[in-house]
Amino acid sequence: MGDERLLAAMLGQLIWLALALAGAAWLGGPLSERLGLVPSRLPWRWVVVALVGFLCLSAAADAGLRTLALREGGRLGEIDELVRDTRAALAASLVALGLLPALCEELLFRGFALRALEGRFATWVAVTGSSVLFGLAHADLVHGGAAFVLGLYLGVVAVWAGSVVPAILCHAANNLYGIAALAGLAPPGEPLDAVGAWGLLVASGVCLTLLRAVRKRPLPVGNELQREAESADS
Template sequence: GPLERSSVDRTTLSFVTGLLGLGAAFILFQFILTPIILVLQIAMAEGGLSMEALNSQEQLLASYTRELILSNSIGQVIGLAIPALLAARLHSSEWVGYLRLRSVDGRLLLLALVGVVGLQPVTQWLAELNRELPLPESARLVEQSQLELIRRVLESDLGLVFNVVMLALVPGVCEELLFRGYAQRQFERAAGPAGGIILAGGLFGLYHLRPSQLLPLIMLGLYMAYLAWRTGSLLPAMAVHVAHNGFAVLAARYVETSPRYDLEAIEQASMPWYAVLLGFVIVGGVLYVMHTLAPHVRDE
């Protein structure tokens, strides 16, 4: 591709394009496309644009929940997924393989999903540790607005299928194309497989702007980054991402509709040590079998 013909050192080029790709997509998605799409939707719904609605975050969340989540999802497709595809094409005419968009053995896919089960108590425990870290009030406010939108979506009458598609399927596909598809490939070329996995996993945690969930998100990002590298396919990482988010949506929906449970209390609950230990054993076992099995499967 055109970028590969550059005279810049290959290691430097790969590292810089990986960072620039993530940064540009983040800005395009968060600060340009999503707000524009939201404004257009509100204008179409109201037959004109009301600045009052845009000035009040509470009114936006209460009156335009559907428009907010649709704007977010459309923004991810146009701002994250499509730029990842275009950027890969600038590096290689074989952009499908470059992004690891290839089939994967069913055994590896099943193993990856078993790991999601083990990750649940581990990430919950990491969230407990995360809560002990000092966080600036501004960071908490940003995160609170995100959580409020998700809560409004879950409590709305938009339907379970809509919620799973918007909160699990769309981010699971779009974010993986950008992080494990494009950015990780660049970081691996710059710093090797281990460096690529660490960078892609760590930046995935930072990208979400959720300080109280930084450690769990990094753990999830590292797991998916390893899967993409070891299997040579993006599909296991996508499946894990969708399954993890989908499980959270289903669990939150169940809690919201059950008077016996309180969502906030459950989120603050401590995870028993034996559940955390079992989670680590499951994830460790999955990684061991995956590391051993994947090369043989690819050679079959």
């Protein structure tokens, strides 16, 4: 039963990937640019800062959900149960629930969707809109709400970096650590409210730093990419 659910999870992620590729192809232009698979403007030390901030924000969100007794129900509870049920197939869990979601979801929501929206709207609208879509895609009120908040952070990282790669790394690190903790291979997150609050404060500070950097270095996407391509052709 667990293996079947892992296969279903993998299939769902491949559908997200297909949508990202189809959307990028429909818009035209190089797929790598439409999906954000370009070199990051962020030096690696700042990628590490972004990753740490994301882990802090995720831990804070998790602590809040546990305090409100919302973690065990719905989709999040199902994922926890699936990881525990498939410990013998840990490698499959790491791929189906860790790496594939990080790659496929980021390419769709922080790659294609964010860049497509930013070609028509202001950056903050694009980040918010792609995060709303990310939350709705989880089809669960609690999981979707947490995904929306985390999506805002990942959107800021993607915009500042000018690339989806750092967002993929943040997403993957968070997923893999969560799976390892559930499987008993890593220490579980500290459930104390104070720790969660401090994590949220740290992550919020990182987000503010990223937002300030975004204003200074806007990302050339959408129509700007098209104009650059036309200029190069001429």
